[in-house]
Amino acid sequence: MNRNEGERKTSWKQDPEGVKADILAVATSVFAEAGFSGARIDEIIRRTKTSKRMIYYYFGDKSGLYSKVLEAAYARLRKGEDQLDLQALPPLEALAKLAAFTFDFHRNNPEYIRLITIENIHHGKHLKQSETIPKLNSQIIIGLEDLCRRGIEDGTFRDDVDPLELHWTISAFCVFNISNRATFSHLYGDDLFTDAGQERLRARLVSMALDMVRLR
Amino acid sequence: MNRNEGERKTSWKQDPEGVKADILAVATSVFAEAGFSGARIDEIIRRTKTSKRMIYYYFGDKSGLYSKVLEAAYARLRKGEDQLDLQALPPLEALAKLAAFTFDFHRNNPEYIRLITIENIHHGKHLKQSETIPKLNSQIIIGLEDLCRRGIEDGTFRDDVDPLELHWTISAFCVFNISNRATFSHLYGDDLFTDAGQERLRARLVSMALDMVRLR
């Protein structure tokens, strides 16, 4: 029986997981919005159903909270890629799909990219403390290595293709598109950030990725 | 015991320009190091020869100081490009030179890129207040437009090449290389950030840029 559904609360209920999730979701927005130092604990609490005490109860301090936020962001960022099922496609198609997907996914989830950018401003010091994040990210490289190996074997890829360089290039393209949008569009106009402009950039990325691996 | 150090200065020279320059230089480092909100006025002053009051005397407040820092960063970033004298070279060579130069320059001046990244975290709000920065940056586009026109005219460039897309791509590559170095190298290793790795990336950028404009 579920006794917790939709009841009017005059006083509070115990719900550790719900509280944690609430804080984490709000904190993600606030950190992504204002950066680590710019984010205000009081602002996070204001947008939350819970009280300030809970942050320190569950996350220790501001840094602890931020670390969990970052961890969750990386997890969701990589989760999408896992579902692409690249093994099912021929190498060139798989690469095209991966590049296009990454472009769209980052575009649709700018908060995650902003958090990573913020983490870089802080020299990756929270990332260095994380146990889980490196494991998550090695998956994408393993997937790309596999993809490249298949491509080389079936003769569609050059044999000196480097999976890491490929990942770097795709990331550069997709991340810059989000992380530097504010300054770029202000200085050079919005043309590349309209739907049409973004489609051109995505097509550009795909063709660049394919050119990197294809035989001359 | 030293009577001159740590004691109140009984005599000093008036040097407005020197003081301003000193503050600006130190502030550039501190903001680039810690971000806008993370930077501490007291830390800037500590590294300076002058006193706290001078920041407010010359720059108004923290935001005003940061705006000037950002302005100076953009100015120095673009100044290099002006000296490239791209008009003197054939279009393809000029483009190769520009791409390679941009890559090296950003690599050698990471502080400027960090400041731009920080500005993006703050949604470009300081940039929007600047009168001079947009003018500086339109120069690079004008230069690229000229370069593309020459390339199309002499038949080495495709006729649908887009100078803005070209600039975007070069920027994405060069900026990402700096702005995301901390997280990328921690997750995927340092291989691409050794001298050899950086040379490969630069060569990759140049060939990508040329591929974008060259006839098929």
Add this chain to the structure above:
DNA sequence: AACAGAATGTACCAAAAGGTTAATTTGTCA
């Protein structure tokens, strides 16, 4: 029902941080 321990809310605090006041020194020009 009573108890213990986990979960939560309220009120509060100490320190950090940005900013200001007021006084002092230096330069300039009649």
Add this chain to the structure above:
DNA sequence: TGACAAATTAACCTTTTGGTACATTCTGTT
């Protein structure tokens, strides 16, 4: 030279902010 403005210093102030003490409520177990 002396008055007045510009430049500079040191000490001080106010607000913000991350963090905490303590009381209270809930919930599973005996």
